[in-house]
Amino acid sequence: MKLYAYCLVEDVDALDAIPLGISGAAVRLLQVDEFAVLVSNFDSDTVAVTRENALDHAAVVRSVLDRTTPLPFRFGTLVTEQQLSIYISARRPALQSRFELVRGCVEMSVKVIRELSSDNSMTESQGEITSGTTFLEEKRREIRGGEQRAAEANDISTWLHEQVENLTRDEQVTVRPSDKLVVAAAHLVARDKIPQYKETMAAAREIRPELHFLFSGPWPPYSFANMELEFKSQFGVS
Amino acid sequence: MSSSFDQIIVNEEWDSTDLSLLETLDHVLNRGLVIAGEITISVADIDLIFLGLNVLVSSVETAHEVLRKR
Numbered sequence: 001m002k003l004y005a006y007c008l009v010e011d012v013d014a015l016d017a018i019p020l021g022i023s024g025a026a027v028r029l030l031q032v033d034e035f036a037v038l039v040s041n042f043d044s045d046t047v048a049v050t051r052e053n054a055l056d057h058a059a060v061v062r063s064v065l066d067r068t069t070p071l072p073f074r075f076g077t078l079v080t081e082q083q084l085s086i087y088i089s090a091r092r093p094a095l096q097s098r099f100e101l102v103r104g105c106v107e108m109s110v111k112v113i114r115e116l117s118s119d120n121s122m123t124e125s126q127g128e129i130t131s132g133t134t135f136l137e138e139k140r141r142e143i144r145g146g147e148q149r150a151a152e153a154n155d156i157s158t159w160l161h162e163q164v165e166n167l168t169r170d171e172q173v174t175v176r177p178s179d180k181l182v183v184a185a186a187h188l189v190a191r192d193k194i195p196q197y198k199e200t201m202a203a204a205r206e207i208r209p210e211l212h213f214l215f216s217g218p219w220p221p222y223s224f225a226n227m228e229l230e231f232k233s234q235f236g237v238s
Numbered sequence: 239m240s241s242s243f244d245q246i247i248v249n250e251e252w253d254s255t256d257l258s259l260l261e262t263l264d265h266v267l268n269r270g271l272v273i274a275g276e277i278t279i280s281v282a283d284i285d286l287i288f289l290g291l292n293v294l295v296s297s298v299e300t301a302h303e304v305l306r307k308r
Binding site: 005007008049051054055057058071072073074075077079083084087107109186214216219222223225226 | 258259261262263265266267268269270271272273
């Protein structure tokens with residue numbers, strides 16, 4: 001029998017009002033060292049990526065967010081009790097460090113989209129390519145357009161960082177320059193600073209009306225749960 | 239589903255239910271603690287990383303469509 005793991009928590013020794021988990025299974029707490037893991041029994045070796053399963057996973061993790069800040073496992077984490085115990089015991093210092101980072105915080109998500117005009121993009125076709133020179137000029141325009149988009153995306157990322165740097169404990173930013181300029185940021189925000197964070201973001205929208213913003217949150221700190229741990233497990237550093 | 243968020247804003251025009259789902263998938267599938275080698279998922283032979291990228295692209299594309307209709 002495998003276990004489906006939802007999240008790791010600290011200072012929780014009992015559950016109340018936890019929704020059913022994947023496949024309608026009851027969720028329970030499994031104590032490992034000073035931590036506890038929310039798990040449910042799982043009969044198969046494979047977890048199907050379905051809307052229902054993904055939402056069930058999210059609902060279970062979110063259900064403890066009001067009382068503690070969990071470290072969510074990624075969707076589809078199947079383990080035996082022994083594997084879970086070994087994993088946690090082997091990475092105890094790194095997990096403690098992760099909890100120190102996220103304790104008392106939630107994740108706020110921001111995606112910034114900017115539609116570039118054809119004049120700015122410099123990638124629009126200038127007509128049929130009729131010669132090698134025309135082809136090379138076209139390629140040069142493409143390259144310059146890509147560089148321009150990357151520069152603009154980085155500028156937006158820097159500007160966004162400056163807006164909230166005093167309100168965030170940590171951030172993860174992904175810059176994806178494309179036809180639609182996209183900056184995706186996850187901010188780790190102390191719970192008592194959320195109102196101020198929201199006000200700041202509302203003001204940011206007013207400052208940059210040419211940008212489109214997508215805000216969501218608060219989330220469990222999905223984006224802050226794993227980086228260092230992943231690196232250590234990948235490269236065998238303890 | 240939409241009740242699980244305090245706020246979701248893409249300007250003023252958005253179906254927050256759809257967006258909530260996309261944002262949830264983006265977080266759940268792309269992020270979180272990984273126990274190396276222990277994740278096995280299935281979705282019609284599409285692997286998790288591929289699906290995750292599509293979720294992000296989908297959310298952007300959908301936002302783009304909404305903005306174009308304004």
